[in-house]
Amino acid sequence: MDPRQFKLFKQITLDYFAKLAPDGAAPTMEEPYMQFGDPVLLDHTSLVEIHGAYDGCLYLTLPIPMLHQLLAINGEPEISDRTLADMCRELANVLSGNASKAFGGNWDISVPQSLDAAGARQVAAMPDSTFVMPIRWRGATSFLVVGLTPNARTALWNGAVPPSISTDR
């Protein structure tokens, strides 16, 4: 994964939250970490699968309170399963757009999926090792997650840094 693309993806995701409420406190990205097994999954998850130098997925997982905040900011007074589902679909579309903007060209990006925690666990592309970036916003924490697994293409390089994920120093 090209670090410039990765940085762009992070930034435009943060910007999405920042633009929602320009008068409020800006979202902050806390220290990232790696997670092995049992991927972090909150109440709702917006996910796109990606295929390229690696296979895997990008997802944003949020707690219900953060979805409530998003609904309120978007002027939706009703909080129900329907409006929450709508909000999640909207987030999934945003995530997919961000991913296409950042990684387009090198990667195949699937249609976005909006999932609850149980549904997200069933996603075949959910990798064992994930790079987790906590986003703190309005008193709640969501997680932007990159999960990649080596694939046949990765194995072909056999010791060399694959050109399409070269860090391009």
Place this chain on the structure above:
Amino acid sequence: MAASSAPAPAPTIGAGIVYERLRPIDALPSDLRLRNLEWGVLFALDGRQTVAEVSARFGLDPARCQAAFATLEQHGLIAERALTRDEYVRAMATVPDDDDAPKTRAAFLQQGLAAGAAPAADPPAADDPPPAEDPPSADPPAAVDDLDDVAPDGQTRAVPVVPVGFQPLDAPAEAPSANDTHELIIEPQEGDAVAMASRSTAIPTVPPAPAPPEDAAPEPRPEDVAPSRRLSLKALMQAIMDRAPDLTVGQLDIYRVFIKVNTALLRRNGITTLRFADDRLVTDPELQQAITSSLESTLGMRCPRHVFV
């Protein structure tokens, strides 16, 4: 398969037992249900660590951990592994003493010496001070005074020696005490030839346990008790960061290295999450190998020596 239903009374599990999984984790039934600790123990098993070591890893009361082992064994998920003599000695050296401090193998063997001297009493730990009524003495004549089989003509002498080959490397060397004294009986022979033989006396000379079989392998070497090299993940991650132009690239590089490391292996070593500033000392050679191999194949980077501590 619901394995964590009615809890049965847990049989006593020896802390020195080494268990192995009877089937791979990924071959377990998908509906298998275990308690958190039982899963943790199951993942932690590598066929090398004793019950005591696994208990220590989880920082739990040994009784709780042993109950988890008992449950796993009752459900046919694990079984005790038969050990060689050396493995047995190594395993028993991990069993905490009354003071809960794991013993070195040398200490275990030295304790065995003491146990042979006074089978009715608890043997003192190798680093315990001797009892006040029996102060240590390196004075050979005092020991000779206790011998029943000293020749009255004085031709037989006893000198204290440290057990050969059992000097602990990971514990400070100590002067031999009365409890770990061998007697070398030196008997003048014809033509001034000197024969030496280890003799059992009132002071223990032969470790009563473990008793090596007749066709046993050679004596354990000192390096067997040396602590293995530990790989510092913090030092390794810093080395990767140091060659990256910025923080994000460094973190991505680290992640790419860990993508290729089997997560079951990481979790078996208690690594479920890893922050980039965290330090973990990896002692499992299999995991060390997996990480260093991935480092080389992913980043083309040899593992720096300084990451081993």
